[in-house]
Amino acid sequence: MPPERSPGDEGTHTVEVSAEQAARETALVEQVVASFEGAESPRLKQLMQALTRHLHAFAREVRLTEEEWGGAIDFLTRAGHITTETRQEFVLLSDTLGLSMQTIAINNEAYQDATEATVFGPFFVEGAPRIDNGADLAFGAAGQPCWVEGRVTGTDGNPVSGARIEVWEADEDGFYDVQYDDGRTAARAHLFSDQDGTYRFWGITPTPYPIPYDGPVGEMLQAVGRSPMRTSHLHFMVSAEGSRTLVTHIFVDGCDYLDRDSVFGVKESLIKDFVLQPPGTPTPDGRDIGEREWASVRFDIVLAPA
Amino acid sequence: MPPERSPGDEGTHTVEVSAEQAARETALVEQVVASFEGAESPRLKQLMQALTRHLHAFAREVRLTEEEWGGAIDFLTRAGHITTETRQEFVLLSDTLGLSMQTIAINNEAYQDATEATVFGPFFVEGAPRIDNGADLAFGAAGQPCWVEGRVTGTDGNPVSGARIEVWEADEDGFYDVQYDDGRTAARAHLFSDQDGTYRFWGITPTPYPIPYDGPVGEMLQAVGRSPMRTSHLHFMVSAEGSRTLVTHIFVDGCDYLDRDSVFGVKESLIKDFVLQPPGTPTPDGRDIGEREWASVRFDIVLAPA
Ligand SMILES: [Cu+2]
Ligand SMILES: [Fe+3]
Ligand SMILES: [Fe+3]
The missing domain is CATH 1.10.287 (Helix Hairpins)
Known part of the structure; x- marks a missing residue:
């Protein structure tokens, strides 16, 4: 045999x-x-x-070859030395080799209409501030205001109340708060779904950003002719008792990088319509954001059972 | 198909x-x-x-699993952070997974009776002192005096003169000089073969020593029930114009760890008889080493063409 x-x-x-x-x-x-x-x-x-x-x-x-072996040792060594509490080159390496996405695929097998998972990425931080439903998690991060709302349900269609929703995103310059030297916390928070499963918050409209490319992973991408850009996205991690924790993003329909996300995270079902609202359009919660353009998006979340 | x-x-x-x-x-x-x-x-x-x-x-x-993936990221991160100029955890990882030895095997295909290669290891240092033939490279490193001699030839049997012979070894406590904090250089040197291809030097008799096991690689070995010990050995790197550079060790026949070298480096042809000489036995070069036991070993080196 x-x-x-x-x-x-x-x-x-x-x-x-x-x-x-x-x-x-x-x-x-x-x-x-x-x-x-x-x-x-x-x-x-x-x-x-x-x-x-x-x-x-x-x-x-x-x-x-022995030289290539030496190059690999050197690569890993430099990856280790650039890695800090807030810069994780090994995660970037796993991401750019598609290993992170493969691990996600292996551990989140399709379950009915449960929302698909995607990569976690290196920028989640434990202990992000809690906000109330409808509040603003930008905390001063630069970017176009973006109203995000949706409903959390189980695959049985029943609302999931009290689901913990962690959200984090880059600012319009493509940087997460932890990439600045000043210790700021911005464009990240957690909130909980209401009794009827709904949630809503103000964030900022995602824009494409490069993964950090000033290290060995960036050199590798350059050497193979790949872009470090990530398709515009907003990170979610949603957990609730009795449900499988969902780590995912939503991606901006129409983004230039939809077909070549540097970490292979894009899934058709996660591409959402971020609707541009001309300046002066009344906001859903009556908030006065002045004469600015803003966006709105709906993301309904379906959790698989644990 | x-x-x-x-x-x-x-x-x-x-x-x-x-x-x-x-x-x-x-x-x-x-x-x-x-x-x-x-x-x-x-x-x-x-x-x-x-x-x-x-x-x-x-x-x-x-x-x-995602947890195992996280464990791997954490392992690599810790390996990166423990790695310094003189401590190479990624080389240890490669060594203990047999990847180093496999790379050696791939790049040093059998060629007639050329001396077999084995792992390089993490303790070679560029710029070790030059000694004359017959001199002592211990430089005060603790250990039993050991006379090493042999002849460098090509696979054609002709002597190779002026071959550069780098030698390095651990002291009797199992530590290389670079593992001490005091910046010492000891038990390492380079010398050149004579006109007739012969070489000779005083070193110390190799003893088994553990690879550094106070890091993630050590934890891995412990978790799988493997010993960190290396079979007693003396490192050689021999290079000469027109010849393939040889990186190898000689191993001490009778060593307890002959069958379970932690880095899979042992080859039958590299196991040598280190002959114990009772105190008072005249030394080959007439050197007075007092009333001490010493050892002698012969290692003839055959270089493949480049
Ligand atoms: Cu395979
Ligand atoms: Fe991101
Ligand atoms: Fe060694």
Whole structure:
């Protein structure tokens, strides 16, 4: 019986080496795999053995040179050194290799009409301020005012009240608060859905922004001719007792980068119509925002059961 | 025609998911692979596409959880932060996953009777002092005196004169000089082979030592029940014009850890007889080392052509 194929390795290629060379390389793989036999946790054993097989298969397939190996060590080292509490280069690496999105896909299997998940990204911060429904979470962040409203329900159609809704976004210059040096908290907050599942808040209209590209991940993107831009989006994390926590974004329909999000996060169902409102258009809550253009968007959220 | 298998993925397993889920996951892999199409360097394109396939295949095969993904990000972050000029956690990670040794195997294919290569390790330092043939490279490092001699030849049997021989080793407490805080240089040097290809020096008898295990790699080894110990060894790097540079060790026959080197570096041909010499035995060069036991070993080096 032929050995089973691992999923997703279709399209990889076998390289010609001498039988003795191949035997040596295979023997080494098996030696490393065997070294994990003593792991107390069967899951850890499985993870390390599978990691070993795929990592060695990669190196053998491409005939990784020592110089390339050194380049990879250097890349990881620089990624480690640029990483701080607020800059996570390894998350960016995972994001730009599509691994983050694949992990999301694996862990959020389609469930009826539950809202689709997308990447978490590196800019979520624990402890963002709580706002009341209808309040403004911009906290002075520059950008066009944007009214966001919707309703949280379960896949059974019943409203979910008291769902915790975390929202975070970049300002119109493309920066999250934590990317500034001044310790500001802006364009992020959490709120809770009302008794009938509805929620509403003022934020700012999302604009495209680059992921941080002044580090090794940025160099990689440049070397392969990829843009660091993310499709305009607003982050949500929605949690409620008895429901699967949803981490997602909504994306702005018509954004230039819809088809080449640098982290592969866009899903058709998450593209929303952000309706531009001419200056002077009355606001939904009567708020006076002066003679400015603003936008509004509706995002109804359907949570899968936990 | 069935797709080719990549080498070394034998033994991986396919996981049952719904056809729609599998299609989604495969589509994402292909989207990421396609994003590298624009790379100017065909080699970089090949590397990134193969890395993407194997990385995604790993995540899909094990059904990587978001918590495990987070654990991996945390692991890499901690590895990055513990890494300094003299502590290279990513090299340790590569070593303990056998990737370093696999890279060595790929790049040093068997060539006639050329001396086999093994891992470089994280403790080589550029600019080690030059010593004359027959001198002592211990520079005060604690350990049993050990006389090392041999001859450098090509695979044609002709002596290689002027070969640059870099040697480095741990002291009897298991530490390299760079692991001390005091900036010492000890138990490392370079020398050159004589006109007839011979070389000789005093070093110290290698003893087993653990790779640094106070970081994430050490935690991993502990979690899987592996020892951090390296089989007793002496590092060599030998280079000469027209020859393939050889990075290798010699290992001490009889060492307790011969069969479970933490970095998979041991090769039968590199295990050498370190002959113990009782106190008072005359030294090869007449040096007076007092009433101490010492050792001697012979290591003839055969360089493949470049
Ligand atoms: Cu693979
Ligand atoms: Fe974002
Ligand atoms: Fe060593």
